[in-house]
Amino acid sequence: MGAHGIAIPFYRNLPYLRTAIESALQQSSPDWRLWVLDDSGGHESEAEVRELIASFGDERIHYFRNPGTVGMVSNWNRCLERADTELVTLLHGDDRLLPDYVERMGRLAAEHPKAVALFCGAAIIGPSGRPAFSLADQVKRFFAPRSSGDLVLAGQAGATALMRGNFIMCPTLAFRRRLLGARRFDHGWEQVQDLDLTVRLLMDGEVLAGTPDVAYAYRRHRESATWVQSMNRLRFDEEFRLFDQIAARAEALGWAETARVSRRKRIVKLHLAYRVVRDVARLEPGSALATLRYLRSRW
Numbered sequence: 001m002g003a004h005g006i007a008i009p010f011y012r013n014l015p016y017l018r019t020a021i022e023s024a025l026q027q028s029s030p031d032w033r034l035w036v037l038d039d040s041g042g043h044e045s046e047a048e049v050r051e052l053i054a055s056f057g058d059e060r061i062h063y064f065r066n067p068g069t070v071g072m073v074s075n076w077n078r079c080l081e082r083a084d085t086e087l088v089t090l091l092h093g094d095d096r097l098l099p100d101y102v103e104r105m106g107r108l109a110a111e112h113p114k115a116v117a118l119f120c121g122a123a124i125i126g127p128s129g130r131p132a133f134s135l136a137d138q139v140k141r142f143f144a145p146r147s148s149g150d151l152v153l154a155g156q157a158g159a160t161a162l163m164r165g166n167f168i169m170c171p172t173l174a175f176r177r178r179l180l181g182a183r184r185f186d187h188g189w190e191q192v193q194d195l196d197l198t199v200r201l202l203m204d205g206e207v208l209a210g211t212p213d214v215a216y217a218y219r220r221h222r223e224s225a226t227w228v229q230s231m232n233r234l235r236f237d238e239e240f241r242l243f244d245q246i247a248a249r250a251e252a253l254g255w256a257e258t259a260r261v262s263r264r265k266r267i268v269k270l271h272l273a274y275r276v277v278r279d280v281a282r283l284e285p286g287s288a289l290a291t292l293r294y295l296r297s298r299w
Contacts, residue, residue, distance in 0.1 A: 004102045004174070005085030006034040008093050009075040012043035014052055016094040016219070019129065021056060023096035034061045035082050041069035042101045073193050077184045080175065087118075089174045094219045098123070101215040105174040108150065115152075116179040116201050119210035122169040127221040134220055136271060139298035140167045143267070144212070155206040156255040159199050163246060163261045168208070170194035172216040179206065191235040192242045199246055203253060203275075233294060239268045240298055269295065 004023050010017055017036070025033050038049050046065050053063045064082060066075065079090050086110055091097060101120070108118040121141075126132035143165030145151060153161060160169065173194075183201065185193040198208065247262035272295040279288035 002031075002198065003085050004029070004032045004105060005083035005088035006032055006091050006097070006102075007079030008034070008036045008085050008091050009072065009079050010036050010038050010040060010044075010049070010093040011072070012040050013094060014044060014048060017044060018050070018052060019091050019096050020091055021053070021061065023098070023101075023208065024061075025056065025058065026099050027097065027102045028100050029106065029284075031106075032060065032084075032102050033085060035079065036061070036063050037075055037196050038063065038065040039069055039071070039075040047085075061222070071187075073187050073189065076193070080177065080180070080184060081132060083177070087174045088173055088177055090095075091118055092171045092218075095171055096125075096217045097140040098215045098217060104213060105273050108209055108211060109174070111150065112152065112207070114179075114207050115209035116176055117198070117208050118174045118176075119168050119172045119208065121212045121214040122172050122216040122218045123214050125217050125219050127219070128218070129217075131292055132220055134225045135274065137169075137218075139270075140165045143167050147212075149299060151210045151212065153202060153210075155205075156250075156253075156258050158208065159202045159246075159250065159255065160258045160261050161203075162195065162199055163243070163258060163267075165267045166198075167193045168194075168198060168210065169216065169218055171218065171250075172210075173198075184295065189238055189242070192238045196242055196246075199249075203249060203255075234297075236268060236272060236294070240265060243268065265298075269299070272298075 008020055021034065024032060038046065050063060053061055066078065070078065076090055080088060087105060104120055105118050112118065123134050124134045124137050134170060143161065144167040145161050185197050189196055201208065243262045243265045247259045250258035250262060273292060276288045276291050276295065278292065
């Protein structure tokens with residue numbers, strides 16, 4: 001299989017970047033290579049990022065700085081193109097790998113040679129790195145199809161499962177570049193590009209394979225793009241549009257169940273309803289009312 005590629009699309013926060021790189025160094029398997037693609041622009045100085053990477057003194061770690069700031073989705077795609085390994089994981093710069101991530105992905109890749117991407121379960125951590133509770137992430141786990149072993153997603157059944165609730169944590173994905181080919185994240189999205197790509201791959205006849213075992217730590221914090229775009233509702237605007245687009249693609253394929261589930265958008269509406277209840281519980285009636293109005297306009 002060769003070395004496992006780990007590419008970090010870095011934007012800002014050097015302490016988090018240090019933790020992400022350290023998590024690679026702590027892998028039970030030493031067979032990996034790491035690239036940091038710096039898209040920080042004015043947020044971090046190039047000298048500081050280079051100094052941090054040099055401090056590890058490990059020739060497996062490589063640094064590239066983008067000209068200016070190309071944006072999140074473009075930098076994700078640059079990560080896929082820069083890595084020269086068969087498997088490549090886009091480790092978010094504020095997350096960390098658990099020590100057996102590379103080893104587990106290698107096992108999955110060997111046991112599922114036709115899978116275009118592999119994935120695993122993820123633990124949720126907060127800003128300090130301590131375990132954190134996220135109801136939305138807990139709920140999504142219930143949508144994963146039940147399996148006594150590895151979970152294999154293919155065809156209409158796989159796409160329908162993801163549209164019921166996207167239980168794949170995007171940065172846990174290890175892409176097999178040979179099978180991925182020229183397919184990339186769509187620049188038309190800012191928040192839902194992961195679901196768009198995974199469903200497109202399934203609609204192209206590809207297979208995804210995963211394990212429920214937790215081998216990744218995903219950080220929830222208020223500086224993340226997910227948090228910001230949830231607050232300004234860009235995330236939900238994109239989800240409503242994407243679900244309609246996927247429904248249309250599914251209908252063209254004759255995938256009636258996928259189209260039906262996508263059109264209903266139940267998981268998006270459920271998330272918005274939860275945010276209304278949460279804001280009421282926090283004694284934030286203005287925010288709750290605004291979200292309720294938004295939800296009613298999309299019903």
